[in-house]
Amino acid sequence: MHIALAFNQRAASEDVHLPAPGLLQMQQASSDIYAEWDDEATISAVAAALAEQHQVSLVNADLDAFEKLRHLQPDLVFNMSEGLYGASREAQIPALLEMLQLPYTGSDPLTLGLCLDKYRTKEILSYHQIATPAFAMIDKAEDLPEQLRFPLLVKPPLEGSSKGITDSSLVCNPAELQRELTRIRDNYGQQSLVEEFLSGREFTVALLGNGAQLQVLPIVEIDLTTLPAGANPIYSFEAKWLWDTESAPLQIFHCPAPLEPLLQRSIEELCRKAFHHLGCRDWSRIDVRLDSDGRPQIIEVNPLPGVLPRPEQNSCFPKAARAAGLSYPEMILTVVDAACRRLGLVENEHARRCLL
Numbered sequence: 001m002h003i004a005l006a007f008n009q010r011a012a013s014e015d016v017h018l019p020a021p022g023l024l025q026m027q028q029a030s031s032d033i034y035a036e037w038d039d040e041a042t043i044s045a046v047a048a049a050l051a052e053q054h055q056v057s058l059v060n061a062d063l064d065a066f067e068k069l070r071h072l073q074p075d076l077v078f079n080m081s082e083g084l085y086g087a088s089r090e091a092q093i094p095a096l097l098e099m100l101q102l103p104y105t106g107s108d109p110l111t112l113g114l115c116l117d118k119y120r121t122k123e124i125l126s127y128h129q130i131a132t133p134a135f136a137m138i139d140k141a142e143d144l145p146e147q148l149r150f151p152l153l154v155k156p157p158l159e160g161s162s163k164g165i166t167d168s169s170l171v172c173n174p175a176e177l178q179r180e181l182t183r184i185r186d187n188y189g190q191q192s193l194v195e196e197f198l199s200g201r202e203f204t205v206a207l208l209g210n211g212a213q214l215q216v217l218p219i220v221e222i223d224l225t226t227l228p229a230g231a232n233p234i235y236s237f238e239a240k241w242l243w244d245t246e247s248a249p250l251q252i253f254h255c256p257a258p259l260e261p262l263l264q265r266s267i268e269e270l271c272r273k274a275f276h277h278l279g280c281r282d283w284s285r286i287d288v289r290l291d292s293d294g295r296p297q298i299i300e301v302n303p304l305p306g307v308l309p310r311p312e313q314n315s316c317f318p319k320a321a322r323a324a325g326l327s328y329p330e331m332i333l334t335v336v337d338a339a340c341r342r343l344g345l346v347e348n349e350h351a352r353r354c355l356l
Helices: 038-051 065-072 089-100 109-116 118-127 174-188 237-242 262-275 316-323 328-343
Strands: 003-008 056-059 076-079 133-139 154-156 190-196 202-209 220-222 282-290 296-302
Touching: 003 038, 003 065, 038 056, 038 328, 056 065, 065 089, 076 089, 076 328, 089 109, 109 118, 118 133, 118 190, 118 262, 118 296, 154 174, 174 190, 202 262, 202 316, 202 328, 220 316, 262 282, 262 296, 282 316, 282 328, 316 328
Parallel strands: 003 056, 003 076
Antiparallel strands: 133 190, 154 190, 202 220, 202 282, 282 296
């Protein structure tokens, strides 16, 4: 099969540079504008995995992508493009692919656009009575609904890769809330999503497949007690990109997470419901946190998960796949197989143990 790999590559000169650990102020948005893009090593690793079973062409998801894809006419596009501008940036390449009538892996433009918008995601979850923290979208502290109680978590609603969620995003009073609302408005030009902070354990859940064949991979726990002294108990941008480095990785993840069977089933069922009701396809990663009573709630849904290849990079989807017995190439090829089954394309004969 001829597969085109669609990607956005972050050059070394575009790597994110942020203040040293302990500083709470975020630099201007331009400093993290490429944080969602993949580096050369990740793109090469995905291409090599695909090449174990398929012919592969690389397509940079830039302004020339439409013509490149129209010329190539691949059998399938492996989509990992994040886009750059606009609230629907992750939907741009899939929308082009639908115009060109080219099949592709992963979710459709509607789901990608909805899930990047954290506010709309939570609206849909709430409608379907899927547990998620109480929330509101506001610009000023005085507009905070009476039913929301401190402490609160303040986020830009239209960003991924923890952009804009800093150690200072957890607020305990109106003055701190207004500080964060102003920071997000100044740096990202957005209103803020404000949600009640859940004080329990945090997990991230990788899902692979579709329909009756949807598999929940071993759950990853994010052990926030391993953060630097004085840090707030949230998986912030600093925790993800500054304090946890490849040369000195935090021992922040446990996979499989140590869970009682009933809690594990509750988390898995919650994530399956979110996956289906949001229209996710082939794969997704869903973040979950427990409330003060130990009940799981959905924090965010990511239908275009990151796949950093090296174990020391602490990328959660590959970490869950390894715990399921899948190598990195097997993980990537399983996504292809899931898409092929969904699309009715000829399936690859490569056996993936998690789907047996």
